[in-house]
Each structure stands twice: as C-alpha cells, then as structure tokens.
Amino acid sequence: MESRHLREQIxxxxxxxxxxxxxxxxxxxxxxxxxxxxxxxxxEKLLTLYLxxxxxxxxxxxxxxxxxxxxxxxxxxxxxxxxxxSASIGARKVLMETHKTWKLWQERNLEGAKAxxxxxxxxxxTFKAKLQPYIQVFLSTHVTCTPEFIYFSCFLYTTHxxxxxxxx
Numbered sequence: 001m002e003s004r005h006l007r008e009q010i011x012x013x014x015x016x017x018x019x020x021x022x023x024x025x026x027x028x029x030x031x032x033x034x035x036x037x038x039x040x041x042x043x044e045k046l047l048t049l050y051l052x053x054x055x056x057x058x059x060x061x062x063x064x065x066x067x068x069x070x071x072x073x074x075x076x077x078x079x080x081x082x083x084x085x086s087a088s089i090g091a092r093k094v095l096m097e098t099h100k101t102w103k104l105w106q107e108r109n110l111e112g113a114k115a116x117x118x119x120x121x122x123x124x125x126t127f128k129a130k131l132q133p134y135i136q137v138f139l140s141t142h143v144t145c146t147p148e149f150i151y152f153s154c155f156l157y158t159t160h161x162x163x164x165x166x167x168x
Contacts, residue, residue, distance in 0.1 A: 006137065013134045023130050028090030032138075044135050050089045051128055057082050058121060065114055075105060097123045 017024045035042040057078045064075045079102040086095040101116035 006140065010134075010138055013137060017130060017134060021130070023093050023127055024090045025092040026090070027087070031090065041139070044139060046089065047131060047135060050085055050091070054082055054085055054094070054124060058124060062117065062121075065110070065117065070110075072105075076102075079105065091127050093123045094120070094127050 014024075014029070018026065018028070031046060032043055061075055061078045061082075064071055064078070079098060083095060083098045083102065086098055097116070097120040101113055101120045104113040104116050
C-alpha cells in the first residue's frame with residue numbers, strides 16, 4: 001500500500017514539474033525509463049553529474065564575462081555545453097534561459113546577456129531546488145518505476161488536462 005502511495009506521489013510530482021511548472025520536459029521521463037534494478041541510482045547519478053558540470057560551466061561563463069578582454073569563443077563553448085546537457089537531461093526552463101542568454105551574447109549585447117545570465121542562474125538554482133525533493137522521493141521507493149508506469153501517469157495527465165493531445 002505504501003508503495004502505491006509513493007508511486008502516486010512520484011507521478012504527481014513529475015506531472016507538476018513537467019506540465020504545471022514547466023521545469024522539465026518529457027526527455028526527463030525517457031531518462032527515468034533507463035533506471036532499473038541493475039542501475040538503481042541512474043537518475044540520481046545523472047542529475048548529480050549535470051548539476052556539478054553545469055554549475056562549473058556557469059561559473060566559467062560568469063568569470064569570462066567579467067574578464068577583459070573577453071574570450072568569446074570560451075563563453076560560446078560553455079553555452080553550447082550547458083544547452084546540450086540541459087536538453088539531454090530535460091531541463092526545459094534552464095535550456096530556454098540558456099538560449100535566450102546565448103542569443104544576446106552572440107549579438108554582442110553584453111549588458112543584455114549579463115542581465116539574462118542572472119535569470120539563467122536563477123532558473124538553474126530553481127531546477128536544483130525542485131529536483132532534489134523529487135529525487136529523494138523517487139529513491140525512497142526502492143521500487144522501479146516501470147516505463148509503462150511513467151508513460152501512463154504522463155498520458156493520464158495529458159489526456160485529462162489537454163484532451164486534444166489524447167486523441168489519435
């Protein structure tokens with residue numbers, strides 16, 4: 001019974017993070033499907049790696065923006081890495097803010113890029129804060145959420161809140 005309650009809690013949290021808050025996209029559910037009994041901490045390890053590396057890259061970008069002369073190539077490489085890893089992990093809002101900031105950067109709108117960077121940093125912090133409780137509940141189940149369960153919980157929410165997407 002407790003297992004069912006935890007699964008429902010995980011599904012509710014996932015729906016909120018994806019469909020209500022928009023912090024994640026469906027790519028994240030694809031990653032969850034890769035976690036199984038043989039690799040029980042896959043999602044946690046992936047998120048830990050993402051957070052460590054993206055934080056490092058954000059710090060590099062921030063320092064590079066303040067260095068004279070600015071190494072535009074170095075900043076571009078780091079933005080590319082942040083965008084790629086955010087897309088791979090399903091960090092929707094972080095990815096959107098990265099693209100917004102990167103676009104201003106490529107236009108050489110330094111003041112706009114610096115302001116947008118602060119929003120990117122805030123979104124990254126929000127991502128971290130919102131995902132930590134989710135991962136704790138996810139790991140506490142000691143039950144593998146099957147791909148079918150993940151798909152079904154997202155499908156139910158989508159067809160309930162967005163009926164036009166539930167039709168073939």
